[in-house]
Amino acid sequence: MPTTRSGKRTRVPWKTDTQVRNTTVTLPVFMAYCGVAASLRAWNISQSKFIVTLRAKDDFYHPVYAEAVEAFAAGIWTCREFTSYAYEWKDRSFRDEMEAHKNKRAIFIAPPDYNLDDDERLFSDALLDLKPRTRRHAEAALRRAGLPLCDRDVDLLLSEPWPRLVKAFQDRRHPMLALERLRTHSRMPSKPVAEVSKPLGPTLADMHGYGPALEWGTNLAKDLADYKAGVLPWSAVDTGVLLSGPPGTGKTMFAGALANTCQVPIIHGSVSRWQEAGALDSHLKAMRASFAEAKEKAPSILFIDEVDTFGDRTETDRNRGYLRCAMAGLLELLDGFDRREGVVVIGACNFPEQLDPAIRRAGRLDRHFEIPLPDKQSRLSILGFHSGIELDQSQSEKFAVATDGLSGADIEQLVRDAKRTARRRVEVLSGTHVIEQLRPLTELPEEYVRHLAVHEAGHALVASEIGYGQVSEIRISRYRIDGKRSELGRVQYDQTRDRPKTPADYRNAIAVCLGGIAAELELFGSFTDGASGSDTADLNRATELATILEGGLGMGHTLVVEDQVQLERLRTYNLEFRRHVHAVLESEFERAKSAVRARRAALDTIVDRLMDVTVMSGDEVFEIMDRHRRPTVSLAKKAAT
Structure with missing residues (x-):
């Protein structure tokens, strides 16, 4: 083995x-x-x-x-x-x-x-x-x-x-x-070959990080193909969806990619552009024109941006009468007497809570997908789409750290700056030009990175050992953004809970929180200060869980429960209550340390692998844990033959 x-x-x-x-x-x-x-x-x-x-x-x-x-x-x-x-x-x-x-x-x-x-x-x-x-x-x-x-x-x-x-x-x-x-005799071209133009732009296959919206779009493409072939009635097709999220997350790009995948035209509408037409009559006329164009080109997609601008009809202000009439016009076009067969309407907004409930009624924009800021893979895909280049491993790691929290629009601007730099230098655009546009990064010392790897591996090992939840990913970073407190390591878990939590569930969560410092103690004899200080730090979170268990849920030494503010006061001023909380933490810390000691070989393998690749999948962690599992030897006597 x-x-x-x-x-x-x-x-x-x-x-x-x-x-x-x-x-x-x-x-x-x-x-x-x-x-x-x-x-x-x-x-x-x-x-x-x-x-x-x-x-x-x-x-x-x-x-x-x-x-x-x-x-x-x-x-x-x-x-x-x-x-x-x-x-x-x-x-x-x-x-x-x-x-x-x-x-x-x-x-x-x-x-x-x-x-x-x-x-x-x-x-x-x-x-x-x-x-x-x-x-x-x-x-x-x-x-x-x-x-x-x-x-x-x-x-x-x-x-x-x-x-x-x-x-x-x-x-x-x-x-x-x-x-x-x-x-x-190389088959590589001696000079760059002109790229085949892509007039339609990206498709859903080029999009990443859109979650359920991507699956919905893929199914819609199949349904529209069946509708165009005459094997599916329009009543069986989803005709409206609402996309929400922060500015720049790619809602407009998603709509365009959906139209390209479905191979149907897209008509762009915008509440603000409709309002620019002038008075209410002109506003309604511009809105009807967009729907008419979409119906004329059906099957098609009508994309309506800033749909939350209409607001809620129940609100009262000096402009509410105008907006109420405009909203009524939109609702009529969405599902009124004159049905919009062949037209899929996609509404986009930044603040879905400001929408009138009527717009999300069945048959209108009844489906709702939140589009979050892009994750690492999504950001790399956006970079590749706008720049046409692929970063090497080191550049990808720097890019992932420095662009955390940036939107698709931010990355597009970053690419424009990189292209400008390359033009000024009369150079071919490369990953170096992109990296130069990023926020300054500090490369962490090797010893620091190993502490991170040990800490995150400890969380994953304890979670796997005690059955807390299946690990889906472990990630550490070799870089830190200068002047910014950022997350340098993380373990993600897949937890599908379809039952109420028991005291054992809370204790397991506490043990997993303490798994990182348990691993550091096992390998280094001490742990670093990153485990405490912020509300989301391991020790802070473990202490909060132990406090809730003891005094907020009736699962500890008493059935009496208190509210959150009172719990913090009890922990600070009531020595007996503080001892009970400490006892829970100490008990689960011992359990975490015991798991780490028992699976030391697996821990070392995970750490070494994490140092090599910085990102590990849950399947890889499970395989290492299973490979290093000690065989159970039965002490039962053999049956007589």
Whole structure:
């Protein structure tokens, strides 16, 4: 079984004359080896016994990866003559399974188009995704071959198909000559090729971070396609939706992407533009014109911005009569006697609470989706859409930290500034120009980052161990925005509670809050000050939960309950009550420390992995926890035979 201590440094085939089964490890094989080693990092243990399956993605060529797996196996196992430890899953793999079972050691590769069945999954100790080649792999391969690092050569190694790389880098040919021949016969264009124009702009496939709105839009596209084909009546189509959120979150862009996906025209309306028409009659005439245009081009989407400007008809002020009549006109157009068949209306606003309830009645804008500020992946997608460039790993991490809290409009402005900088320097737009526009960042020391990794890993481990909730993601940051207090680490949980909470639920939450400092104590002997101070800090939150448990819910030493203000006073001035709160905290702290000590090996593995990638999925955490779970040995006597 794997451990937390990897022996990769002593076994990586850095020497260019390294041979595996009498075959030299060529440059493309070494690149593939880097991906294999990254996937099997936790299994890189000398003489260990395991059978794992690597699931390949699209960028795959079996001859190269088979040799790469052999190179990895040669570093940890003693390969016997005529025996291979690299196998490919195919329709008939019985002999390979028998050989692997006999040797107790094997690495299977599942091609991208191969569907593993339950028996094959059961046969493998672990199912791991095969890491694709990256810039780091290409740079490492060039360094190993003694070749200078050049962006063009790195791009060449990443863009050329594996079969062409194999043909270029042969055992008998020096890597420099192979690279020169590859440059000469490269399929990469010698000059930039004009991008294919996208007159329709982005589609829903290009949008990220819109949550349920994205799913609704995808379903609407299918319904409209069926409606246009005559197989679905208009009455079965959702005809109205309300989008709300802060300015710049991309509500208008979402509407355009929806129209592009549905392949229907979009008509842009705006309450303020309708009002610009002048008097009430002109206002109503402009509004009816927008609906008429949408109906003429049906099926279509009518996007109405600033719909909250109408306000609530129950309010009274000097302009309420005008707005009440305008609102009545809108309601009539939405679902009046003259039905709007073929027109989907999307309303957008910043303050949905100011809307008249009638506008959200069934048949009008009855669905409501809140569009939040974009998350990390969404911000990167917005950047890619507006700039057409892709950041490397280091730049992506800086971008994610520095743009936290920015809207899509803010990122679009950032791209304009980056393009202006590139034009002034007469340079091609790159990630460097984008990074220069960000807020100043400070790179955190390695020791500080390890403390963050240990702390967040402690939260995740305790949550998994006590059954608090399934971990969906762990994230740490290597950078901090200068002059701003920002979140440097976070663990997200998936908790689906369909029952009332018990005292055990509150105690579990307290233990998870204390899991971070429990892990720091276990590894460093003390914990840092980030666990307290703010209302959302771990110790503050744990203390608040323990206080509520003891005096606000009747689940502690007494059934008497107090309000929140009184609870804080009790904790401050009533020594007996304070002792009860302390006892709860101390008890759950001991439970958290016990879980950390019992699962120390898993903790170390999670920390090492987090230091490498800064972001881990919940599935990866679960796999590490499961892999390091101690087997239970039954002490029951064997039944007599």
